[in-house]
Amino acid sequence: MTGSSAKRRAALGAAHVVLLIVLMAGCAASRQPRGAVEKSGFLGDYSQLEPGKSGQAKLVYIAPGVDWSRYRSVQLDSVTLWPGKDGTLAKLSPAVQQQLADRLYKALYDALAKQNRMVTGAGAGVLRVRAALTEASPTNVPLNAVATVIPQVRALSTVTGLGADTALTVGEATAEVEASDSLTGRRLAAAVDRRVGQRSLRGLGTWSQVDAAFAAWGQQFAARLASLRAESGSH
Numbered sequence: 146m147t148g149s150s151a152k153r154r155a156a157l158g159a160a161h162v163v164l165l166i167v168l169m170a171g172c173a174a175s176r177q178p179r180g181a182v183e184k185s186g187f188l189g190d191y192s193q194l195e196p197g198k199s200g201q202a203k204l205v206y207i208a209p210g211v212d213w214s215r216y217r218s219v220q221l222d223s224v225t226l227w228p229g230k231d232g233t234l235a236k237l238s239p240a241v242q243q244q245l246a247d248r249l250y251k252a253l254y255d256a257l258a259k260q261n262r263m264v265t266g267a268g269a270g271v272l273r274v275r276a277a278l279t280e281a282s283p284t285n286v287p288l289n290a291v292a293t294v295i296p297q298v299r300a301l302s303t304v305t306g307l308g309a310d311t312a313l314t315v316g317e318a319t320a321e322v323e324a325s326d327s328l329t330g331r332r333l334a335a336a337v338d339r340r341v342g343q344r345s346l347r348g349l350g351t352w353s354q355v356d357a358a359f360a361a362w363g364q365q366f367a368a369r370l371a372s373l374r375a376e377s378g379s380h
């Protein structure tokens with residue numbers, strides 16, 4: 146075995162170990178419930194997505210033939226909220242809505258920043274990532290979308306807000322995420338997933354449970370990206 150082959154195998158093995166660790170950690174305070182996941186309309190085209198395997202999101206799409214090793218930078222768009230008709234998200238106060246968007250953004254940013262260069266614009270080798278917290282039963286969804294813009298310094302700081310034990314009426318959280326080539330716009334990956342509180346039938350009832358669910362998504366997405374990059378580099 147050549148030195149380069151050994152390094153590629155080691156990188157691939159390390160990526161799989163990281164994926165296992167973060168999935169085990171993410172399961173501590175939140176879990177992926179059984180049953181189908183609804184689509185909000187955020188991703189637009191869902192025809193490419195298929196049921197994910199164990200440890201993956203509910204619905205997953207990975208474009209074939211992508212050289213993931215060339216994507217070393219990430220442009221993370223502001224997170225949006227896409228409430229469904231008569232759903233919970235639209236009934237929450239603006240402050241809580243902002244907290245949800247901020248915290249999901251921070252979870253994704255922090256996880257991705259560990260192994261990627263975070264940038265603010267398109268370029269060669271830049272992966273554009275967009276994500277949303279969503280609900281089912283979409284009706285006139287674009288009008289209901291709630292945008293958030295987070296300054297760089299705020300994204301890197303601890304998000305403070307409404308108290309660690311503030312009870313929410315969010316029974317569960319569903320997220321949709323898409324990764325594309327920042328220059329061509331080609332969709333490279335997409336996923337839809339849903340999480341609820343691990344020990345509560347009421348679902349994500351506290352900020353700590355919300356943060357745990359968001360952290361699980363961030364770690365899962367970052368680990369999957371690292372795994373795809375390692376697999377591309379081993380070919």
